[in-house]
Amino acid sequence: MTDSERDRQLEVVEICAGAGGQTLGLERAGFRHRVAVELDKNAAYTLQCNLQEVLGYSEQEATDAVAVGDVANPSVWTPTEHKDVDLLAGGVPCPPFSIAGKQLGANDERDLFAWAVKLCGEIRPKALLLENVRGLSANRFTAYRQHVLDRLHEYGYIGDWKLLHANKFGVSQLRPRFVLVALKREFAEYFEWPTPHEEAPPTVGELLEDLMASGGWDEDQVAAWVKKADGIAPTIVGGSKRHGGADLGPTRAKRAWADLGVDAMGVANGAPEKGWRAPEGVPGPKLTTAMVARIQGWHDIEPPEGSDSPAEGEFRWRFHGRKTSVYRQIGNAFPPPVAKALGVAIRKAIRQEGERQTLVENTDRVLDPVYKLLRGNSRALTIDQIIEKLAKTGTLLEQPDVERRLNHLGHDFTVTMTARSSGVIAYSLGEFKAFTGQDDHQRHHLFTQHRAKIS
Known part of the structure; x- marks a missing residue:
């Protein structure tokens, strides 16, 4: 790579961009957005405004850079206008894989993960970055993840998954995210997590001490609250339009918030005023959206004038919309x-840049041995045959484990069961059920039917 190629501005196409958490982080990392696509109009407006007000885009550049609507709608x-872009990135919808949901995976009309992988094969970026919830790392989705890695290899990419925790990167929140990074081979040799x-x-x-004191709350009360709120936050849950108004999460999260002196039953319009006391049975004040944004990693504090380090103001952002919409955006x-x-x-x-790494070839990396075996066999196999064939490769599975894996496969793939003359059932693996752009996929009908509740 020449010096001029190294010095040029890198560009990114971002799908399911939301209000811009990933957008801002990637911009601060040195990427400029060719386009960011977002379904929710309020989030898209927040993104467009901040591209101009915070990141220095002209009004026309900011308008051109944000596309509003279903990312899978041509x-x-x-x-195809963005072939060979440096990076394709996105935070595709989480509900298909969320432990808090039904984990429908490929059968959820909001699942765009497989579609995004196919998109990678079409526009051929140098790198792919997709993030999702921890649930995608579960055993339930080993075949799904295997299919993704295999497909990326067919496209010429080396991919890997990693669970990252936000609190390990300066964020005051226990927020695990399951991340897929894939790069073309000549760049994968230089990648390190x-x-x-x-x-x-x-x-x-x-x-949050200064924000909690900003409404006039008594100093001694603020000090007592700061002392009690002596840990990091549980995962902020944005939720969706299918689930009521804004609150800080399910029952377990609410208990964790209560231990920090926070009432998680809603989001406040402002900080506590002078003389405010928590009612009986309430652990403390509610948070405002500004407080939640700080916990999520956004900073609203300007850097000191003349400072060489913009650390405090690096992740400034202003949100647009009503309170519930803003909370969901955050x-x-x-x-970031x-x-x-x-x-x-x-x-x-x-x-x-940096040292070249010796790549561990992962094309034969096996996340789900039953999936790999059935995908590579043209004829149906019984459970005993599956166990026997896997044993020859050094993979020892017992019948219950094979049955469990077959059950998981059936959620995301077409699994055909054929009864042999002996009455024993043989299994063969068919098509991947996920939406990858098919004109006749059920996703189109379900998306249209639930459009008003999808965010």
Whole structure:
């Protein structure tokens, strides 16, 4: 790679961009957006305004860079206009894989993960970055993940998954995200996952002390609250339009918030005023959207004038819309500091900086041996045959484990069961059920039917 190629501005196409958590992080890592596509109009407006107000885009550039609508609808944007872009990135919808949901995977009309992987094969970026919830790392989705890696290999990419925790990158929140990074081979040799920070992030009390005092709340009350809020936050849950108004998560999360002195039953319009006392049975004040944004990794504090380090103002952002919409925009976002750390690592790989790594060839990497075996066999196999064939490769599975894996496969793939003359059932693996752009896929009908409740 020539010096001029290394020095040029890297560009990114971002899908399912939301209100811009990943957008901001990638911009701070040195990427400029060709286009960011987002379904929700409020989030898209927030994104467009901040591209101009915070990131220095002209009004026309900001308008051109944000496409509003269903990312899989060809009338919203034209992916083929962005062939060979440096990076394709996105935070595709989480509900198909969320432990809090039904984990429908490929059968959920909101699942765009497989579609995004196929999109990678069509526009051929140098690198791919997709993030999702921890649930995608579960055993339930081993075949799904295997299919993704195999498909990326067919496209000429080396891919890997990693579970990253936001609190390891300066965010005061326990927010695990399951991340897929894939690069063309010549760049994959230079990729290293970002190194977690050695220092712990601020506690919730330390982080929010000034905001909690901004409404006039008594100093001694603020001090007592800061002392109680002596840990990091549980995962912020943005939710969707299918689930009521804004609150800070399910029952378990609410208990964790209560231990920090926070009432998680809603979001406040402002900080506590002078003389405010928590009612009986209430653990403390509610958070405002500004407080939630800080916990999510956004900073609203300007850097000191003349400072060489913009650390405090690096992740400034202003949200637009009503309170519930703003809360969802914040809660559903990828924390900007984590996105920046990943962006820096990917940028270095694309520029082929640092030491070349010896790639461990992972084309034969087996996440789900039953999936691999059935995918590679043209004839149906019984459970005993599956166990026997896997044993010859050194993989020892017992019948219950094979049955469990077959059950998981049936959720995301067509599994055909054929009764042999002996009455024993043989299994063969058919097509992947996920939406990858098919004109006749059920996703089109279900998406249209539920459009008003999808965010």
